[in-house]
Every structure is written in C-alpha cells, then in structure tokens.
Amino acid sequence: MGLDMDLQSIQEVRDLIRDAKKAQEVFGTFDQQRVDQIVKAISEACVANAERLAKMAVEETGFGVWQDKVLKNLLGSTITYESIKDMKTIGVIHEDGAKGIMEVGVPMGVIAALIPSTNPTSTVMYKTLIALKAGNAIVISPHPGAKNCILETVSVIQEAARKAGAPEGLVGVIRLTTMEATDALLKDPNIGVILATGGEAMVHAAYSSGNPAIGVGPGNGPSFIERTANIPEAVRRIFDSKTFDNGTICASEQSIVTEKCIEAQVVEEVRRQGGYFMDTAQSEKVARFILRDNGTMNPKIVGKSAQAIADMAGIQIPAGTRVLLSRQTEVSKKNPYTREKLCPLLAFFVEEGWQEACERSIQILQNEGAGHTMTIHSQDTDVIREFALKKPVSRLLVNTPGALGGVGGTTNLAPALTLGCGAVGGSATSDNITPMNLINIRRVACGVTELSDIRKKYNVPVPEQTPCCYGTESAGQASGLTAEDVEAITRAVLAKLRG
Numbered sequence: 001m002g003l004d005m006d007l008q009s010i011q012e013v014r015d016l017i018r019d020a021k022k023a024q025e026v027f028g029t030f031d032q033q034r035v036d037q038i039v040k041a042i043s044e045a046c047v048a049n050a051e052r053l054a055k056m057a058v059e060e061t062g063f064g065v066w067q068d069k070v071l072k073n074l075l076g077s078t079i080t081y082e083s084i085k086d087m088k089t090i091g092v093i094h095e096d097g098a099k100g101i102m103e104v105g106v107p108m109g110v111i112a113a114l115i116p117s118t119n120p121t122s123t124v125m126y127k128t129l130i131a132l133k134a135g136n137a138i139v140i141s142p143h144p145g146a147k148n149c150i151l152e153t154v155s156v157i158q159e160a161a162r163k164a165g166a167p168e169g170l171v172g173v174i175r176l177t178t179m180e181a182t183d184a185l186l187k188d189p190n191i192g193v194i195l196a197t198g199g200e201a202m203v204h205a206a207y208s209s210g211n212p213a214i215g216v217g218p219g220n221g222p223s224f225i226e227r228t229a230n231i232p233e234a235v236r237r238i239f240d241s242k243t244f245d246n247g248t249i250c251a252s253e254q255s256i257v258t259e260k261c262i263e264a265q266v267v268e269e270v271r272r273q274g275g276y277f278m279d280t281a282q283s284e285k286v287a288r289f290i291l292r293d294n295g296t297m298n299p300k301i302v303g304k305s306a307q308a309i310a311d312m313a314g315i316q317i318p319a320g321t322r323v324l325l326s327r328q329t330e331v332s333k334k335n336p337y338t339r340e341k342l343c344p345l346l347a348f349f350v351e352e353g354w355q356e357a358c359e360r361s362i363q364i365l366q367n368e369g370a371g372h373t374m375t376i377h378s379q380d381t382d383v384i385r386e387f388a389l390k391k392p393v394s395r396l397l398v399n400t401p402g403a404l405g406g407v408g409g410t411t412n413l414a415p416a417l418t419l420g421c422g423a424v425g426g427s428a429t430s431d432n433i434t435p436m437n438l439i440n441i442r443r444v445a446c447g448v449t450e451l452s453d454i455r456k457k458y459n460v461p462v463p464e465q466t467p468c469c470y471g472t473e474s475a476g477q478a479s480g481l482t483a484e485d486v487e488a489i490t491r492a493v494l495a496k497l498r499g
C-alpha cells in the first residue's frame, strides 16, 4: 500500500511537471501586458479569499492567529502585487544605446515551490505571483501539515488564472504529499529553480538536489535595545512583532540584548507591556518544550500564545501575559533559549555596553540564523553603522518590528515571504526574493571598441605577426568611427533586434 502510494505520487509529480512545462511554453509567448493581467487577476482572487483561507490555515495547522494570517495573505497578494506590477520581466527589459547593451528577460521555466506550515496560504500566493510575473510555471509541494489550506489556495489561484486566460497546467500542486514525491520534484531535470522555504531538512534537500535552488535557513535574530533608544517604542515594536501571528515569521526577534545602564527601564517597560520574566525553575520547565529529541524546533510550541505555552509547561503566569522572557548568560546549541523559537518566547541578555552587545549578537547569530535578520533600536547613527558593518545578517532592521520589517511590511524592503540568507546562511542570495530572482537575463552586447584600441589604452605591445584579415593591427583604428558613430550604429542594431 505504502509502495503503491509512493509510486502514484511520483507519477503525479511527473505529470504535473510535464503539464507545467507545456503550459510554460505557451505562457512564454505572452507579452508583458497579458502576463500582468493574469498576475493581477490572481492577486485579486487571493484578496477576495484572504480571510477564509487565513481561518483554514489556523484551523488546520494550529499555528498562529487568523486575523494576522489575513494580513499575511494580503502581504502575499495585493502588497506583493503592488510592488511588482510595474516591473519589466518579459521581452526587452532594459536597453542602453550609449553602452550598446540590451537585456532580454528569459523565464527560468518550471519553478518548484516548497511551502512551509507556518505561513502556508500566504506563501502559496506570493510564490505563484512572483513565479508567473517572471513568465514561469510553478509546481507546489505542500507541507503535509498544511495540505488542505494549501490545496484550497491553489484552487482559488487556478480558477482565477484560467479565467484570465492562463494555459492549463501553469500552476500545479502535489496532492499525494509524500517525501518521495517531493524528492522527485526537487530532482527532476525539467525544474528551472527551486524556491525552498520550510524546515532545515527540506531546505538542505533542495540544495542537494542538483537543481539550482533559492532556500531560506532558520532565523534567530537578536534585538538590541541601545541606550539612546526610545525604550517604550522599542519594547512595543518587539512585542508587536513577537505576538504577530504568535511569532511564526522567521524574521521575528528571538532575544532581547540590552545595556546595563538602561536595564531597569527596559525591564520595567517589558513588564508594563505584558512581558513576564520567568524564574529559573519556570524557564527550565518551558525549555523542555522548545526542542524535539532530534534537536529541531518542537511544533508543539510553534505559533502558540504565551498562555498556551505556560499551560503546556505547567507554570503559572499573570493573566494577560503577551510574551514570556528568560534571562540568559550563555549561548549554545544546547541552550534552547538561544535558538529559533517561532512563538512569543524571548531570551533576555544584559551586556556592559554596545561593544559587548555587538559581540553577543554575533555569537547568537553564529549559534543559529547566520545570514538572516536582526533588529536594533537606537538613535545613535554611529552605533547603527557599526552594527551594519559587522553583523552576519542580510537585513539589519532599525527601529521597526523584526517580523513585519523583514518581510517588507513596515520597511521599504521588497515585500517577500522568502528571505534570502546570503552565502553565510547557505543561500544563493541575500535578497528578499522577487520576480527578478526568477528570470535569467540574456544580454545583447554590441561591440563598441576594437582590440587595437584596448591594447593602446593599456599600453600592451602588439605581438609580432598578429594575423589579421585586414592586413595590420592598426586597420581597426583607421576605420575613422567616432564615439557618436558607434552609438548610432548600436542603436540601429538594437532597434532591429527588438523588431
């Protein structure tokens, strides 16, 4: 039975990829306007279903808060759409006559998209919009724990795409979710690129598949409250972030790091805004629920409220507690408080000054989450600059909530639910992923100088007896073309190529 199911699911994946490839070949002939109409129609359908799908996601996964998932769905649909709608992605996307360069957008083909259980519906919307905007087809692999809400989101998208004139098969989804099916998807030679968001093992599998992959590693961003910070605002933003969808966004803060000279004010403000400092015994009880035996994050705490986590661990906390905090002094893989915790749970570190806080932040990021995101609350531009120069992160967010800042909600970063972690985080890019990461660019480059000119410019001697069909090396120089002539010819060639 198991074997049958595996074989069936592998066959399903092969069929999906075959259909997606065929559909993409047709879609690849559409011009920018037709592609944009389809992308717009999908975004509108997602907006119309944002609340229903948000509720489905919470009900199925048990992660997060439906109202916040509505906002996430809007981020994955209309907010993403607004930021990509004017991008040129199809055909000639850029030309510079003076330099003799023209750029043509080339779709990558079929995108394989792994969807996490933490942001399931919103990530499907976002990945489909950016894949199609770049002229690609997409085949989606749902996390098994969020399969139904993902399938429902895909059917909303497929219906809108079909009505807007997209070829059948352009958006596919695996219905028989097995590891074998996902493995077959990742390794299929017809896949252009993999967009992997999810658990570490899945992202690792994507990178090991032999296909190009853009993956997101774990977050573990500290938040530094520096002595010049507006402390009430800093705490409010950290709590807004950590309680948003109960902390399921990987750019959310995982520790507070502050300075000794403002410790008392920070502690008072944390308490005033609904933070609860657990004592050592309570911290130990909660710690048992943070990681599983295999050392990875325990899904039982993911997206749960502070009260639910306290109940699970059997500790008493004041009514109305929003965030649980645990004072820590050591960073290590074995200390669960210094790892990623996708729930309203924070480690709390106090350091002598900003230099020590800087070192502590680096240590936390090297423990887990290198290349991802961290936040700083400060008015001191020198300290902010110093942090920007030294931290192993792809996003340093200033005076803003980490979760919403990282995904481009409260900052001007590109709206995205896949956040590149750079080389240090094992990612192919440090970008917030947009359609521009999902096209190749064919560069048409016209000759604007000659070998003889380059030799002359850099004073390189001409080898003896250089073979040249025009007789001598200097023939090119003797052509008598001015820079203006070269530009005019280049423009004419580019115009002809564009048709």
Ligand SMILES: CC(=O)SCCNC(=O)CCNC(=O)[C@H](O)C(C)(C)COP(=O)(O)OP(=O)(O)OC[C@H]1O[C@@H](n2cnc3c(N)ncnc32)[C@H](O)[C@@H]1OP(=O)(O)O
Pocket: 114, 115, 116, 117, 118, 119, 141, 142, 143, 144, 145, 177, 178, 179, 182, 197, 198, 199, 200, 201, 202, 216, 248, 249, 250, 251, 296, 297, 298, 299, 302, 407, 416, 417, 418, 419
């Ligand atoms: C911008 C952003 O915020 S992106 C956020 C993305 N980050 C994350 O998702 C955080 C990382 N995720 C995790 O650590 C985990 O997924 C958790 C803790 C959230 C949930 O844990 P779990 O529900 O146990 O899911 P986990 O990812 O470990 O996978 C469970 C099983 O499903 C399998 N699975 C996961 N994805 C797929 C898939 N696409 N296809 C088939 N199987 C899959 C896993 O291999 C695993 O199998 P196993 O039990 O045989 O080992």
